Amino acid sequence: MNSTIHTENLSKRFGHTDAVDGVNLAVPEGAIYALVGPNGAGKTTLIKMLMNIIRPTAGSAQVLDIDSRRLTGKAFNRIGYVSENQELPEGMTVGGMLDYFRAFYPTWDCALESQLVRQFDLPLARRLKHLSRGMKMKAAFASSLAYRPSLIVLDEPFSGLDPLVRDELIEGLIELAPETTIFLSSHDLAEIESFSSHVGYLEDGRLLFSEEMSVLSDRFREVTVTLAIPAPLPAELPASWLQPQTEDCVLRFVHSDYNEAASAREVAERFPSARNISYDPMSLRAIFLAIAKSHRGSAASQPVTAQEVKA
Amino acid sequence: MNQTLHIFAKDTRRFLPEILVLLALLAGQFGIHTYLCATDARNAFSNPDGSMQLITVIFFLLTFLIPVGWWLLSSRVVHEERLVGDTQFWITRPYAWKSLLAAKLLFLAAFVDLTFLVVQCSMLAEEGFSPLAEMPKLLVNLLLITCLYLLPLTAIAAITSNFARMTLTLLGALLAFGVAVAIAALIYGPTISAHIGNRILFALAMAICIAVVVIQYARRKVWLSRILLISFPVLVCVIAWIAPDQRLMNRIYPVAAAGMAASVHLSESLDADGAPTPTAIGTMTLNGNEYRIISVPFHLSDLAQGEGIVTEGMRSTVEAPDGSRWSSPWQPLSGTYLPGDTEASVNFDIPVAIYEKYKSIPVTLHLDLAYSRIQAGKSTTVPLSTEKFSVPGFGICSLREENGALNCRSAVHRPPLTLISANVSGHPPVGAGKVEVGSYWVGSLESDFSGANILPSSDFTVTSFHGADNVGGALRFLPPGTPITFTPYQQASRAQSSVTLTNFHLPTQQQQ
Numbered sequence: 001m002n003s004t005i006h007t008e009n010l011s012k013r014f015g016h017t018d019a020v021d022g023v024n025l026a027v028p029e030g031a032i033y034a035l036v037g038p039n040g041a042g043k044t045t046l047i048k049m050l051m052n053i054i055r056p057t058a059g060s061a062q063v064l065d066i067d068s069r070r071l072t073g074k075a076f077n078r079i080g081y082v083s084e085n086q087e088l089p090e091g092m093t094v095g096g097m098l099d100y101f102r103a104f105y106p107t108w109d110c111a112l113e114s115q116l117v118r119q120f121d122l123p124l125a126r127r128l129k130h131l132s133r134g135m136k137m138k139a140a141f142a143s144s145l146a147y148r149p150s151l152i153v154l155d156e157p158f159s160g161l162d163p164l165v166r167d168e169l170i171e172g173l174i175e176l177a178p179e180t181t182i183f184l185s186s187h188d189l190a191e192i193e194s195f196s197s198h199v200g201y202l203e204d205g206r207l208l209f210s211e212e213m214s215v216l217s218d219r220f221r222e223v224t225v226t227l228a229i230p231a232p233l234p235a236e237l238p239a240s241w242l243q244p245q246t247e248d249c250v251l252r253f254v255h256s257d258y259n260e261a262a263s264a265r266e267v268a269e270r271f272p273s274a275r276n277i278s279y280d281p282m283s284l285r286a287i288f289l290a291i292a293k294s295h296r297g298s299a300a301s302q303p304v305t306a307q308e309v310k311a
Numbered sequence: 312m313n314q315t316l317h318i319f320a321k322d323t324r325r326f327l328p329e330i331l332v333l334l335a336l337l338a339g340q341f342g343i344h345t346y347l348c349a350t351d352a353r354n355a356f357s358n359p360d361g362s363m364q365l366i367t368v369i370f371f372l373l374t375f376l377i378p379v380g381w382w383l384l385s386s387r388v389v390h391e392e393r394l395v396g397d398t399q400f401w402i403t404r405p406y407a408w409k410s411l412l413a414a415k416l417l418f419l420a421a422f423v424d425l426t427f428l429v430v431q432c433s434m435l436a437e438e439g440f441s442p443l444a445e446m447p448k449l450l451v452n453l454l455l456i457t458c459l460y461l462l463p464l465t466a467i468a469a470i471t472s473n474f475a476r477m478t479l480t481l482l483g484a485l486l487a488f489g490v491a492v493a494i495a496a497l498i499y500g501p502t503i504s505a506h507i508g509n510r511i512l513f514a515l516a517m518a519i520c521i522a523v524v525v526i527q528y529a530r531r532k533v534w535l536s537r538i539l540l541i542s543f544p545v546l547v548c549v550i551a552w553i554a555p556d557q558r559l560m561n562r563i564y565p566v567a568a569a570g571m572a573a574s575v576h577l578s579e580s581l582d583a584d585g586a587p588t589p590t591a592i593g594t595m596t597l598n599g600n601e602y603r604i605i606s607v608p609f610h611l612s613d614l615a616q617g618e619g620i621v622t623e624g625m626r627s628t629v630e631a632p633d634g635s636r637w638s639s640p641w642q643p644l645s646g647t648y649l650p651g652d653t654e655a656s657v658n659f660d661i662p663v664a665i666y667e668k669y670k671s672i673p674v675t676l677h678l679d680l681a682y683s684r685i686q687a688g689k690s691t692t693v694p695l696s697t698e699k700f701s702v703p704g705f706g707i708c709s710l711r712e713e714n715g716a717l718n719c720r721s722a723v724h725r726p727p728l729t730l731i732s733a734n735v736s737g738h739p740p741v742g743a744g745k746v747e748v749g750s751y752w753v754g755s756l757e758s759d760f761s762g763a764n765i766l767p768s769s770d771f772t773v774t775s776f777h778g779a780d781n782v783g784g785a786l787r788f789l790p791p792g793t794p795i796t797f798t799p800y801q802q803a804s805r806a807q808s809s810v811t812l813t814n815f816h817l818p819t820q821q822q823q
Contacts, residue, residue, distance in 0.1 A: 048397060051403050053397045053402060053403070054397060072408070073405055073406060073407045073408070074405050074407070075405070076403055076404055076405040076406075077405045079403070081403035083398070085398045086398055086399075086400055086403075087398050087399055087400055088400050089391075089400060091325055092325075100317075100321055101404065103313070103314075103317045104314070104317075104404060104405045104406070105405065
């Protein structure tokens with residue numbers, strides 16, 4: 001499958017700080033790719049490099065087969081970009097802004113524009129500076145979807161929005177841009193879990209993994225082993241077993257490379273006296289918490305790194 | 312082009328209030344100007360009528376506020392799609408930088424340049440000039456306005472994010488430039504090269520401003536642009552430090568080649584008995600250093616009819632019998648001489664320490680003179696009148712009966728270098744005194760580059776004529792009807808001549 005976004009060792013250094021450190025990323029065409037990570041992980045910096053807002057210190061990125069450093073002017077006919085930090089032409093009315101942008105895009109779809117205005121309930125006659133944050137974000141979405149871009153890049157688009165507005169935006173995004181590749185960043189896992197097809201996890205500027213959501217969900221299981229008698233944590237557990245802990249007769253860990261048959265055999269071999277072994281699917285939030293905590297603990301960081309960049 | 316016009320139309324709608332304010336200022340200036348023309352009182356500060364003084368004050372206030380309006384408008388239009396920062400909406404939209412830059416320039420051309428030009432034409436027409444005939448001067452003035460006001464304002468707006476920051480940066484830039492000029496003056500003193508250097512600095516400033524604007528619109532390299540702008544005051548000092556004074560002067564004012572006659576010949580000035588004309592001395596303090604000003608008379612000859620010279624610079628070299636010597640840098644020297652003028656004088660500055668060293672011994676004084684050779688153009692003789700009369704290529708004049716002064720107004724800039732001459736009488740009542748040819752120089756050889764003018768014309772008054780006896784300064788009364796001749800002079804060439812005075816004694820008697 002073709003990649004809409006492809007990066008090679010993309011890096012950005014601010015002074016002595018590596019904001020983004022050697023990121024290799026591939027976003028397939030048509031994917032809804034969620035880049036997640038804690039605040040300060042480098043998500044916005046990475047997106048700004050992709051959009052040629054800032055220049056990489058090293059490495060390169062291709063966006064719609066264009067070197068990101070050459071991404072200017074007409075190249076943005078096919079890209080929609082919405083950021084929580086982005087300024088809008090505040091002095092214009094919503095209608096004035098849409099009128100103004102319309103002339104820039106040969107593919108502007110007036111019917112879609114009308115639909116977006118209706119769906120987002122946008123007040124065309126009001127100036128942008130008089131709108132609430134949610135309404136401004138809706139206006140930004142409408143102005144970035146109406147020309148049917150091939151790629152939509154969203155930087156923390158739902159941050160600080162109430163759930164109703166957030167759902168409206170997600171709904172509009174999925175309904176009105178079905179063939180568009182969407183690349184969005186977020187630190188709120190719950191909001192992207194429902195609609196993302198791919199996910200990447202960035203921490204301290206490094207991409208810890210990047211893969212399809214379904215593969216990720218299949219790969220992670222919370223394993224609970226109930227032993228006959230209380231036992232200490234065994235030494236030298238496999239690297240793919242994250243956050244192992246025991247409490248009386250119960251041992252828990254997160255299996256980061258789960259395979260139904262192989263994992264069952266492996267766990268059973270390790271704990272022959274186990275009375276019960278359960279494998280529970282995990283929410284995206286639980287997976288990321290496990291990864292983040294493991295990554296921060298030096299002993300547990302290796303197993304995750306081994307899974308890096310599967311997509 | 313479509314995108315350019317689209318952005319231009321958006322900016323026009325967006326900044327309509329600001330545009331209307333600027334147009335109101337221009338309209339106000341034009342309205343008051345029309346009133347002042349009707350009452351013939353543009354310079355009415357001395358008018359005892361208080362209301363006229365107030366109107367004149369408002370007129371000059373508006374004239375001051377118009378550039379402030381340009382400042383505001385340039386800030387608003389550039390900052391609308393600001394070039395500093397990474398959160399602007401437009402940088403991820405399909406803007407072509409050339410279209411964006413063209414739209415901004417078109418906006419400034421339409422609402423600053425064009426409106427200014429229209430009002431200037433209207434005011435000139437009110438004053439009795441033909442705007443069409445004066446269009447070349449108007450366009451040159453407009454170019455200077457654009458270079459001296461709009462371009463630096465646009466460049467500073469391009470490296471700032473809002474009006475407040477732009478204002479602070481502008482003040483900082485002016486301060487830095489002032490300090491640089493002061494440092495340059497300290498390094499080099501008052502030299503003719505500084506005058507030439509101004510042109511180099513002007514070209515340099517324009518090149519830097521254009522580069523900053525283009526870099527910002529094409530690449531948004533803010534720090535590079537800021538470094539470029541900061542480099543300008545540094546370059547002012549560097550140029551003052553390394554300016555090849557003599558080479559520059561020799562290039563601009565070539566020394567007459569061997570075998571070629573110089574257009575003017577300098578020699579020691581002698582009195583009727585053949586003795587050297589006495590020299591004089593004064594004092595001056597410059598940048599904390601004390602100088603002696605030595606005034607040396609010299610004799611001029613070989614000036615052909617219809618020609619003249621305008622002295623522009625001089626350099627002095629003092630050489631002692633023991634071989635030690637001191638040379639001054641090229642210093643400004645102003646003076647205009649025609650064939651009838653045979654005696655002139657050169658003032659040069661010499662540091663006190665050097666003066667003390669050489670004052671008691673005979674020295675060889677070598678004076679190099681840089682000058683422009685001027686050629687008389689076609690003279691126009693018109694009868695003097697209290698009514699306005701037009702002098703082609705010069706301006707519009709009239710005689711003020713109450714003080715006998717000749718009031719003239721020239722379109723846009725000062726007129727070209729012109730000799731006004733007439734038969735004048737030295738004593739009232741009219742015609743009672745001795746009649747002699749009096750003359751007065753007005754204008755400049757470089758009238759087109761004397762600076763941007765926000766007013767449509769330049770006024771000047773001739774209150775005195777230098778008589779044929781060269782006494783000068785006395786008020787000469789001109790009766791109406793007196794034929795008065797205006798002779799324009801054009802620069803024919805530039806050259807250097809020199810005179811060497813041997814066994815010269817630096818004067819010791821100080822004059823106040």
